[in-house]
Amino acid sequence: MAKSHITMTVNGKTIEALVEPRTLLIHFLRDQQNITGPHIGCETSHCGACTVDLDGKSVKSCTMFAVQANGADIRTIEGMANADGTLHALQEGFREMHGLQCGFCTPGMITRAYRLLQENPKPSEAEIRQGISGNLCRCTGYLTIVRAVRAAAEQMSSAREAAE
Amino acid sequence: MTTETQSAQERTQKLEGLGTRRKRVEDVRFTQGKGNYVDDFKLPGMLFGDFVRSPYGHARITSINKAAALALPGVKAVLTAEDLKPLKLHWMPTLAGDVQAVLADEKVLFQGQEVAFVVAEDRYVAADAVDLIEVEFEDLPALVDPSQSMAAAAPVLRDDLQGKTSGAHGPRKHHNHIFTWEVGDAEGTARAISGAQVVATEHIVYQRVHPCPLETCGCVASMDKVNGHLTMWGTFQAPHAVRTVASLISGIPEHKIRIVSPDIGGGFGNKVGVYPGYICSIVASIVLGVPVKWVEDRMENLQATAFARDYHMSGEIAATQEGRITALRCHVLADHGAFDACADPTKYPAGFFSICTGSYDIPVAHVTVEGVYTNKAPGGVAYRCSFRVTEASYFIERMIDVLARKLGMDPAEIRRRNLIRKEQFPYQSALGWEYDSGDYLAALDKALNTVGYAALRDEQRRSREAFARGETRKLMGIGVSFFTEIVGAGPIKNCDILGLGMFDSCEIRVHPTGSVIARLGTISQGQGHATTFAQILASELGIPAEKITVEEGDTDTAPYGLGTYGSRSTPVAGAATAMAGRKIRAKAQMIAAHLLEVHDDDLEWDIDRFRVKGVPELSKTMAELAFAAYNNVPPGMEPGLEAVSYYDPPNMTYPFGAYVCVVDVDVDSGVTEIRRFYALDDCGTRINPMIIEGQVHGGLTEALAIAMGQEMAYDEAGNLTNASLLDFFLPTAVETPSWEIAGRASSAQSCSPVQLAMETAMRLQPGASTRSRL
Numbered sequence: 001m002a003k004s005h006i007t008m009t010v011n012g013k014t015i016e017a018l019v020e021p022r023t024l025l026i027h028f029l030r031d032q033q034n035i036t037g038p039h040i041g042c043e044t045s046h047c048g049a050c051t052v053d054l055d056g057k058s059v060k061s062c063t064m065f066a067v068q069a070n071g072a073d074i075r076t077i078e079g080m081a082n083a084d085g086t087l088h089a090l091q092e093g094f095r096e097m098h099g100l101q102c103g104f105c106t107p108g109m110i111t112r113a114y115r116l117l118q119e120n121p122k123p124s125e126a127e128i129r130q131g132i133s134g135n136l137c138r139c140t141g142y143l144t145i146v147r148a149v150r151a152a153a154e155q156m157s158s159a160r161e162a163a164e
Numbered sequence: 165m166t167t168e169t170q171s172a173q174e175r176t177q178k179l180e181g182l183g184t185r186r187k188r189v190e191d192v193r194f195t196q197g198k199g200n201y202v203d204d205f206k207l208p209g210m211l212f213g214d215f216v217r218s219p220y221g222h223a224r225i226t227s228i229n230k231a232a233a234l235a236l237p238g239v240k241a242v243l244t245a246e247d248l249k250p251l252k253l254h255w256m257p258t259l260a261g262d263v264q265a266v267l268a269d270e271k272v273l274f275q276g277q278e279v280a281f282v283v284a285e286d287r288y289v290a291a292d293a294v295d296l297i298e299v300e301f302e303d304l305p306a307l308v309d310p311s312q313s314m315a316a317a318a319p320v321l322r323d324d325l326q327g328k329t330s331g332a333h334g335p336r337k338h339h340n341h342i343f344t345w346e347v348g349d350a351e352g353t354a355r356a357i358s359g360a361q362v363v364a365t366e367h368i369v370y371q372r373v374h375p376c377p378l379e380t381c382g383c384v385a386s387m388d389k390v391n392g393h394l395t396m397w398g399t400f401q402a403p404h405a406v407r408t409v410a411s412l413i414s415g416i417p418e419h420k421i422r423i424v425s426p427d428i429g430g431g432f433g434n435k436v437g438v439y440p441g442y443i444c445s446i447v448a449s450i451v452l453g454v455p456v457k458w459v460e461d462r463m464e465n466l467q468a469t470a471f472a473r474d475y476h477m478s479g480e481i482a483a484t485q486e487g488r489i490t491a492l493r494c495h496v497l498a499d500h501g502a503f504d505a506c507a508d509p510t511k512y513p514a515g516f517f518s519i520c521t522g523s524y525d526i527p528v529a530h531v532t533v534e535g536v537y538t539n540k541a542p543g544g545v546a547y548r549c550s551f552r553v554t555e556a557s558y559f560i561e562r563m564i565d566v567l568a569r570k571l572g573m574d575p576a577e578i579r580r581r582n583l584i585r586k587e588q589f590p591y592q593s594a595l596g597w598e599y600d601s602g603d604y605l606a607a608l609d610k611a612l613n614t615v616g617y618a619a620l621r622d623e624q625r626r627s628r629e630a631f632a633r634g635e636t637r638k639l640m641g642i643g644v645s646f647f648t649e650i651v652g653a654g655p656i657k658n659c660d661i662l663g664l665g666m667f668d669s670c671e672i673r674v675h676p677t678g679s680v681i682a683r684l685g686t687i688s689q690g691q692g693h694a695t696t697f698a699q700i701l702a703s704e705l706g707i708p709a710e711k712i713t714v715e716e717g718d719t720d721t722a723p724y725g726l727g728t729y730g731s732r733s734t735p736v737a738g739a740a741t742a743m744a745g746r747k748i749r750a751k752a753q754m755i756a757a758h759l760l761e762v763h764d765d766d767l768e769w770d771i772d773r774f775r776v777k778g779v780p781e782l783s784k785t786m787a788e789l790a791f792a793a794y795n796n797v798p799p800g801m802e803p804g805l806e807a808v809s810y811y812d813p814p815n816m817t818y819p820f821g822a823y824v825c826v827v828d829v830d831v832d833s834g835v836t837e838i839r840r841f842y843a844l845d846d847c848g849t850r851i852n853p854m855i856i857e858g859q860v861h862g863g864l865t866e867a868l869a870i871a872m873g874q875e876m877a878y879d880e881a882g883n884l885t886n887a888s889l890l891d892f893f894l895p896t897a898v899e900t901p902s903w904e905i906a907g908r909a910s911s912a913q914s915c916s917p918v919q920l921a922m923e924t925a926m927r928l929q930p931g932a933s934t935r936s937r938l
Binding site: 023027034037038040042047077078080087095098101103104106125128132136138143 | 188201203288376427428689691855857858866894902
């Protein structure tokens with residue numbers, strides 16, 4: 001099958017590659033780029049394990065072709081840590097609040113929560129629950145995930161206030 | 165020494181031992197996307213396997229044409245039963261003593277059954293090849309309803325068992341009969357029921373559901389043809405058992421097989437069994453000489469790898485007019501699907517279903533379980549509970565509610581009257597179990613008081629009156645349930661799988677600098693063993709948990725163990741860990757006596773060191789003793805500080821709990837709100853309360869799914885009509901309530917009380933039903 005040339009930015013790095021037009025973004029990232037943080041849980045865009053942040057939106061990379069991401073700016077869990085190497089408030093919050101067990105949903109969950117907090121820096125519990133409803137977790141029962149997102153929101157907001 | 169100046173409390177805190185809400189060591193990698201799950205593996209030359217599966221529930225295969233697939237560039241092999249036959253690998257043993265087709269042998273028996281295995285350069289080419297394989301089927305009548313399995317005219321499902329009048333669990337009385345398992349006093353129970361003042365009966369269907377971990381099942385098999393070693397990474401909840409089974413099936417000697425369970429994305433019972441994908445990957449790797457990866461997709465996971473429940477239970481419960489239970493009888497029709505691949509201890513084909521007298525003092529009981537074949541996927545695993553315990557727990561609690569309604573008694577009051585009293589422990593149940601300990605009444609009362617039960621019942625009465633007057637369209641339900649689980653399988657005297665005793669193990673090495681590696685035969689799938697087992701050792705050894713690495717899941721390094729499922733790892737492997745730790749400490753004590761020039765009886769243990777009794781300033785810390793173990797041990801003692809322990813538990817263990825659920829239902833829209841859910845669990849010693857709470861939250865959420873309609877829905881032709889996450893219900897954060905939990909929670913949980921509490925809460929027309937279906 002003829003391959004298409006694509007370029008994109010992934011976690012701040014420019015990537016150039018040849019892909020079959022039918023290659024899904026998640027397979028491109030995982031199999032060709034060794035970015036294995038985003039996972040495959042359903043391949044039908046229901047579970048959210050494959051969530052990446054693409055041009056400022058949460059995207060389920062199992063239902064998007066890699067060629068559709070040509071020119072895009074993508075961030076995955078691997079690019080979530082702060083520039084100085086410390087972990088992002090969400091990564092800290094999930095560990096602090098026991099917001100994960102098997103860890104399989106976690107990369108997608110954190111990536112989704114990251115965009116949620118960009119859009120709504122002080123979400124209510126109901127807004128957090130609604131905001132992560134496209135991401136399934138089979139282990140935690142969500143309560144600790146909600147707490148983790150809230151803790152991160154508070155931490156980020158006090159960091160912002162301190163900076164102002 | 166600076167440590168001498170630290171208080172006992174400071175030294176204890178530094179250990180992060182038992183009872184500490186220690187943050188999980190696993191999370192450092194998981195929160196950065198650095199977990200290592202099976203689909204993350206990429207080996208040089210690795211190929212991908214994919215299955216052609218049956219679209220039919222029951223059909224004869226008339227031909228398979230693989231020419232077009234083999235002609236496709238990038239396709240390396242296509243395997244069918246014909247190819248496996250010369251190797252005698254077209255069938256494999258199951259954990260339940262039956263056999264299962266690796267690739268369909270002339271017939272398919274359930275939708276999604278493996279028919280051919282394609283191996284190709286990448287997953288896309290493999291999928292293309294699957295589409296190019298032409299299989300012709302001749303449709304046969306599908307048997308979907310287990311109540312019709314043993315009808316005289318029922319179709320023969322298992323041609324391979326024709327004429328076999330006995331199976332792994334005794335005589336077979338019909339071509340679709342697997343076993344009949346019976347326990348208890350049939351005559352005494354019949355007598356008590358026929359002479360009873362009150363008898364309540366109920367037919368209860370516990371529907372087929374699926375554990376559906378977020379990561380599906382998969383493996384990478386790699387045969388090194390030079391040295392004859394097979395290495396396999398995969399989603400295995402029981403890696404050593406997989407090694408033994410792989411050796412028995414393949415003929416490769418067990419010492420040349422290495423099974424590794426890397427990070428596992430949830431199991432819940434789904435990853436206990438040995439699946440055709442594993443066998444086909446091994447064969448393909450042997451044939452082609454390169455690593456072969458197979459990872460199922462979600463539809464395959466739901467269609468073909470292990471389900472749970474599917475118990476059809478008929479119960480009779482007898483009592484006095486005052487509500488004192490006098491007898492219990494249960495008949496179960498168990499739908500095991502097309503092959504009996506239940507993952508139960510071998511002597512227990514219905515698991516520990518005989519825990520079904522629950523938490524109540526019932527003088528006599530009798531249970532029969534009949535396993536039958538249908539045209540559905542094999543399985544029957546312990547999904548978020550011990551073996552068939554959720555089924556048992558749901559059964560008894562439902563029966564108690566039915567009895568309460570018949571007697572016009574409050575469901576909490578009837579439970580209170582029948583709960584086993586704390587002075588009755590150790591308690592011998594009518595069906596043969598010895599319950600170790602408990603204070604059930606205190607637990608029930610605490611739960612009822614916490615939620616304000618009496619006030620809730622008042623509110624419910626007023627709300628029903630208002631409803632009757634037409635003032636509201638909302639009704640309020642209250643569910644109360646109590647459970648006793650039976651976990652920690654188990655004592656070798658009665659628990660084995662295929663002859664392998666269900667002990668577990670731990671091997672510890674203390675390094676000269678006082679850090680430790682502990683290896684276990686279990687494997688975490690999210691339970692956080694690397695965190696909690698280190699805490700056990702921290703308390704046993706007086707070495708901080710942060711200096712203890714816990715390694716599991718590699719059969720080349722870990723001592724033999726039976727794996728993680730059925731709520732067994734902490735009671736069995738956790739105990740093995742403590743026992744091995746005590747061996748280390750005993751040796752350290754002798755070294756300390758040698759160094760301090762005293763008799764070892766003159767020493768006492770103090771958090772992280774041995775002290776000379778009466779001379780507290782004379783002491784040796786474990787860190788000092790670790791180093792001494794490598795250079796200055798007593799004469800005649802071997803150097804080093806290592807121990808291994810294989811723990812065969814003397815009994816099962818019996819955690820319990822009381823749950824209360826309050827729901828509001830809009831009778832017109834059906835919208836149901838869970839106003840409150842309170843769960844009280846008692847598991848004994850808590851190792852890490854944070855992790856325990858997380859485990860309980862998760863169990864409750866899966867129970868919510870089942871109570872709210874999760875079901876594998878088969879149509880009459882044997883099609884699984886909801887084999888995707890679009891149709892198969894998994895709760896999101898929106899449907900899931902905020903759980904309130906309390907008490908000494910357990911890592912073992914039974915999800916049935918949740919369903920029961922919800923279901924009874926929502927059952928709003930008293931006396932309306934003699935048939936329960938979630």
